[in-house]
Amino acid sequence: MGYTKARGFDVEAAKKLLLVSFFYNANVAFALASLKGVNIPMYIAIKRLTPLTVLIAGFFFGKGRPTTQVSLSVILTAVGVLIAALGDFSFDLFGYSMAFTSVFFQTMYLVLVEKSGAEDGLSSVEIMFYNSVLSLPFLLFLIIATGEFPNSMAVLFTKSSSLSFSVILLLSLVMGIILNYTMFLCTIVNSALTTTIVGVLKGVGSTTLGFILLGGVEVHALNVIGLVINTVGGIWYSSSKYQEKKNKLPKLTTDMVAHRK
Numbered sequence: 085m086g087y088t089k090a091r092g093f094d095v096e097a098a099k100k101l102l103l104v105s106f107f108y109n110a111n112v113a114f115a116l117a118s119l120k121g122v123n124i125p126m127y128i129a130i131k132r133l134t135p136l137t138v139l140i141a142g143f144f145f146g147k148g149r150p151t152t153q154v155s156l157s158v159i160l161t162a163v164g165v166l167i168a169a170l171g172d173f174s175f176d177l178f179g180y181s182m183a184f185t186s187v188f189f190q191t192m193y194l195v196l197v198e199k200s201g202a203e204d205g206l207s208s209v210e211i212m213f214y215n216s217v218l219s220l221p222f223l224l225f226l227i228i229a230t231g232e233f234p235n236s237m238a239v240l241f242t243k244s245s246s247l248s249f250s251v252i253l254l255l256s257l258v259m260g261i262i263l264n265y266t267m268f269l270c271t272i273v274n275s276a277l278t279t280t281i282v283g284v285l286k287g288v289g290s291t292t293l294g295f296i297l298l299g300g301v302e303v304h305a306l307n308v309i310g311l312v313i314n315t316v317g318g319i320w321y322s323s324s325k326y327q328e329k330k331n332k333l334p335k336l337t338t339d340m341v342a343h344r345k
Contacts, residue, residue, distance in 0.1 A: 088209050089207075091210065093214075093217070097204065097206065097210075097214060098214055098217070098218060100200065100204060101196075101200060101206075101211065101214045101215065101218060102218060103192075103193075103196055104193050104196045104197055104200065104211070104214075104215060104218075105214070105215050105218035105219050105222070106222065107189045107190075107192040107193035107196065108189075108193045108215055108219065109219055109222045109223065109226075110186075110189040111186050111189035111190045111193060113226065114182045114183075114185045114186035114189060115127075115131075115182075115183070115186040115190075117182040118130075118179050118180070118181075118182035118183035118186060119179070120178070120179060120182075121176030121177075121178045121179020121180070121182070122176060122179035122180060122182075122183055126168065126307075127179075127183055129164075129165045129168045129310065129311060129314060130165060130180070130183040130184065130187065131183070131186070131187060131190070131283070132161055132162075132164070132165050132283075132314050132318075133161075133162055133165050133184075133187050134187050134190050134191055134194075134280040134283070135158045135161055135162075135277055135280040135281050135321070136158050136159065136161065136162040137187055137188065137191040138191050138194060138195060138276045138277045138280050139154075139155065139158050139277055141191050141192070141195045141276075142195060142275075142276065142277060145195055145199065147275075150277075151324065151328065153320070153324035153327075154277075154321060154324050154325065154328075156320075157317050157318075157320035157321035157324055158277075158281075158317065158321060159317075160313060160314075160316065160317035160320065161281075161313075161314050161317030161318055161321070162317075163313060163317075164310045164311065164312070164313030164314025164315070164316070164317055165310065165314055166310070167306055167309055167310030167313060168306065168307050168309075168310025168311050168314065170306050170310070190280075191276075194271055194276035194279055194280065195276050197211060197268055197271045197272070197276065198271050198272065198275055198276040206272075207272070208265060208268035208269035208271075208272055209265070211268050211272075212264055212265055212268055215264075215268075267279060270282065278325065281318055281321045281322060281325075282322075
């Protein structure tokens with residue numbers, strides 16, 4: 085329709101993004117599996133370990149050592165998660181294992197998305213397009229292996245007459261598309277680490293709503309202390325990155341003036 089520009093399907097580009105798609109789908113599968121044994125606030129807290137794993141992965145992928153402020157803020161975020169976990173009396177080994185595995189897969193696909201955008205010059209729309217196409221075989225195998233297909237189709241046809249169900253389904257699809265697009269865009273424009281830290285700050289609202297609306301969660305002082313420390317770490321990171329960019333601007337301006345002279 086001409087609203088955006090993207091190159092046609094390229095087999096070589098698809099091969100390069102095959103791992104991105106695999107890690108993306110594995111992350112979704114393990115994340116959903118973890119919710120069977122982990123409550124929403126603790127799930128979000130565990131996922132907040134992703135900035136630390138992204139920081140470590142970035143170092144091994146040749147991004148260099150981050151500044152002290154960035155490193156300390158990310159470590160503080162991780163410490164908050166561990167404290168919150170100590171206060172979770174509904175500890176479930178299976179749920180926690182699935183959540184930690186999901187953190188690993190999310191780290192890998194975000195780092196690879198950042199790498200693809202930087203090295204291959206792919207836009208967020210193109211990466212999302214390839215990810216969607218390459219995800220189809222994985223998802224098709226999963227729904228057949230788990231027996232969701234064709235059972236889910238029968239349920240879908242039965243529910244389609246309900247207006248509220250149709251509206252909620254449509255909203256979920258649209259929000260999923262927007263989430264993926266903005267996540268890939270943020271990763272390419274900023275970095276994988278920034279995307280995960282933004283996720284930490286977003287998690288403040290999700291955690292609060294999880295405690296209040298969903299119920300069935302036994303709140304302990306360690307939960308609250310851990311989540312507060314976790315949030316402070318996220319805000320500290322954002323502030324540090326903002327200061328870094330602010331300090332770079334005057335230097336760039338000075339260099340340009342000197343070059344003109």
